[in-house]
Amino acid sequence: MAPAAPLILEGVVLTLPSSAGPVEILKCVDLTVAPGETIAIAGPSGSGKSSLISIAAGLETPTGGRAILFGRDLATLGEDGRARLRRGRAALVFQSFHLLPNMTAEENVCAPMELACRPGALAEARVWLDRVGLGPRRSHYPHQMSGGEQQRVALARALAIGPELLFADEPTGNLDSANGALVADLLFDLVRDSGAALVLVTHDDRLAARADRIVTMRDGRVVDAPQAVA
Template sequence: MNDTSPVLRAQDLGKEVNGPEGNLKLLQNITFDVFPGDSLAITGPSGSGKSTLLSLLAGLDTPTSGLVSLKGESFSSLNEDQRAQRRGRHCGFVFQQFQLVSDLTAIENVMLPLEILGRPAPRQTAQQWLDQVGLGKRQQHYPAQLSGGEQQRVALARAFAVSPAILFADEPTGSLDYANGQHVADLLFQLNKEQGTALILVTHDPALAERCQRQCSLNEGRISV
């Protein structure tokens, strides 16, 4: 695989569910490629399908039609364990729910994926990233002992720490004050530039969307440019 191959490919993705009011088309005809070093902002009104799309792109949920390929391999050819393995190796996540492990401290949460991947010096790497997101003094706090914004920054440190090929973020600055939001956005784009990490950001913040190379907008489950 060379650098001109897409890191992520979405081909004619669709997602339908049976909701309380019958069949719902959450997403339709979603097609795009994401290359190493790309940054893509996904915008659109609440309920338009942004988080649903991120889940499909990350292989956390399966589409009803179409394909998602990560680094040239379709998720549909893999079982759940294999999808989880590929996600762990290549993807970082910062989602709306922070998904920290509640009985691990901040530093242990950041160390966890590093240990799973067998990376050297997990504690030192985790410390560096917690420092980077301004939480050097909160390393031993459990998630319940952190504010919402602090939890989000731990999730960011955890996502950054593995140097993923692609980073998915759902409102990464949503619950942060202006200064911390700016700092986190700067870190995202620094990683994007220095390590070629592709970024896929869902955001309501026009300034953040504007910093991405590409923007696409979802409207009732379809891309409208």
């Protein structure tokens, strides 16, 4: 039996209130992510890419349709239940790093493993910091590191838990071209090595082209979504 898809979106709708009236952010979006598949979500600003990630990860609740993560309909779970479902199975990397400022690099990488009660978290954090080339910086705090270094710590933190699914929202958006290329190489190399599926939001056509599939959005709709290769 083939392994189940880690993520299925069925007719997802997101409508938000505004002073001018309801605004349709997502309009009947369908998407299935296969185990180990890498998907790039592309499209212009305002097309709904980041909102799609938020709903898929259970950070936001859709107005309509279903978001099914690891076989569970997220609408049937409260905030705590969604957090428990993600823990140790799904991870997120954002454009703005979101490192804890009062923790060192290795403490940042340790944190999600400790929340998931993983043994040997410190040793594993050091292994992952070595993998992203930051072993000598493990005792540094975020303010002592460059943007590229902070994003590499964020990537190590996300992958150290061994997730089945990684969400990455513009992970190179705040980086210069050299650091962006380095993070992109690490992202795809480490995801491939770990076997995790990847859902990547990006404006970078070259980064998107490295994914197995490119799903293009416009005005809240998926306008182009090639079928997964069997």
